[in-house]
Amino acid sequence: MTITDVAREAGVSVATVSKVINGRDGVAPATQERVHAVVTRLGFVSSLGARSLRAQRTGVLGVLVNEFEPYSTEILKGAWSVVRDSPYELMSWAGGTHGGDHTGWERRSLARLAGTLIDGAILVTPSISERRTSFPLVAIDPHTGPLEVPSVDADNLGGALAATAHLVELGHRRIAFLCGRSDLESARLREQGFRKGMAAAGLEVDPSLVRVGDYDPERASTPIRDLLTLEDRPTAVFAANDLTAIRTMEIAGELGLRVPGDLSVIGFDNIPESALTTPALTTIGQPLHDIGAAAMRMLLALMAGEDVAEPHVRLRTTLVTRESTAPAVGARSDRLAG
């Protein structure tokens, strides 16, 4: 079912069909009718692949993610809520390489899709810098370092400070931190927030209590296990994202530690899943839906050729207190004594 079929059926040339489909003028009303009728009858829809190759624009925007996991799909829903009221269509692409090395997935995905299939894109947690190009691009929670494209993120520093303060408030002193992906600015800021929060409370950070979890539950498993089997194990863990916080609770369970009785755990992100764990996870909430929506609004502005006045949008984070954090054992006396 191609444009040629339609042309033959309607008794015109493919060029004429193309004009009718794309609403170009210079076609007799009668011919338009006839072609439209055939298009409808045959249910013809032009192939994105072919169209995109020839035409400059496709009317399709992309949300490019490393993987389809809770974080990125929340963003996707937010982006969709905005784009659905625009004339653009939306696709999402998971560019993470299979098992192997994830670095540069965004560049590969972009090379693959930009220019041909999509007219603009939102990059979710890109790990490497994109040169400013004419291709409309918005980054969400981007990499460390100077940024050349408009971006949206949450107040990672403030959120991490709040998380740390919450644990300190509960009387914890031996607090572990499970770092995120070192290539991401968010991970850097969350660690910085943790350290600042500890310093503000007059607490030293024990280097053995800081491990790298990479935001990834699988890669985080060993560091978590190491942390929880330490001779002098922490009474609280601040994991840089919910996925690794949840993994921490699982491993604690396997080791016979009760959360929050023996161990308090706090995460970051507030993905929907964090409310479903037992006990429900205390975490720092990022407005993921709003982040996706804000990024899409910026992208649409870019598409319209507008200059985005504020190229870097930062949204608020909030402490979401649930059940996975509790006063440290002997906390009250400690604090009174200290």
Place this chain on the structure above:
Amino acid sequence: MTITDVAREAGVSVATVSKVINGRDGVAPATQERVHAVVTRLGFVSSLGARSLRAQRTGVLGVLVNEFEPYSTEILKGAWSVVRDSPYELMSWAGGTHGGDHTGWERRSLARLAGTLIDGAILVTPSISERRTSFPLVAIDPHTGPLEVPSVDADNLGGALAATAHLVELGHRRIAFLCGRSDLESARLREQGFRKGMAAAGLEVDPSLVRVGDYDPERASTPIRDLLTLEDRPTAVFAANDLTAIRTMEIAGELGLRVPGDLSVIGFDNIPESALTTPALTTIGQPLHDIGAAAMRMLLALMAGEDVAEPHVRLRTTLVTRESTAPAVGARSDRLAG
């Protein structure tokens, strides 16, 4: 950055570059080296649009949805969890037309993408029948009527029976049902389950308590409001999906009704959001992640040319009791009297 750039840089023809990229043999090792080096240096990745036009296969599978909402993104995550360990890449496409009429979105999306961009697809809640074609296709929670493609769904009938029984158990007699999208088999089965459940309890279904919510919170608002402002309003509402159940709780709140004190509400799906409402929503859980995963496994089998032994997979549903349902006022005496 095209294959021509690479060819020029490497001092060979585009044909040779193409062969090297695609691992075809008949290229001198030295030439391969040289081309690979240039490809890496320039970061060249072939354009999906162009490649798909010419080649028979792209190595990309698609999850085609009407919209990116909680239901479809849960499926997406499940599908991803399987495809990530396969050689295929994954894209997702939201085919819902903007505001207008949604019928036939799956056919349009398929026409747009199949054959060129993607090698196979999972259709999430397709509303119209697809003829069996050579194009690998798996449907999730499909339309009413005879099915020509492999499909995956949950035990909608059993789930609806359980939901109804739960409300009856709590002593409710005036139970309203908010129907789903009439074009979907799931909606038909859930209504059937409701009616069977009522009959089993010896309860009559009051026709004025059965309204159409279309699975859509916006379209459901008026029917819900009508239901809750009825002279003799129901003491419990069974909504055909969580999204409209949540909307029911919102509207109840606006009308000054307390849930579950004045009104019990039960949903269907157990999307993550249902645990986050206040009160948390009692619902029938579908294993959405597993459904997506099962569909992807079937699709991969199809891709491998295997005959799927069991072309229709049905997964279990479970009652998830949370806070939005409670005994009907005066229930105990009613039941004893009855």
Place this chain on the structure above:
DNA sequence: ATGAAAGCGCTAACAG
């Protein structure tokens, strides 16, 4: 072992 050339489905100049 390599390259020239055809063509995938479509759009956009340009002729007629």
Place this chain on the structure above:
DNA sequence: CTGTTAGCGCTTTCAT
């Protein structure tokens, strides 16, 4: 107003 023609970037015969 309509059709012919030339590619978009790529893969694939088929010569060389």
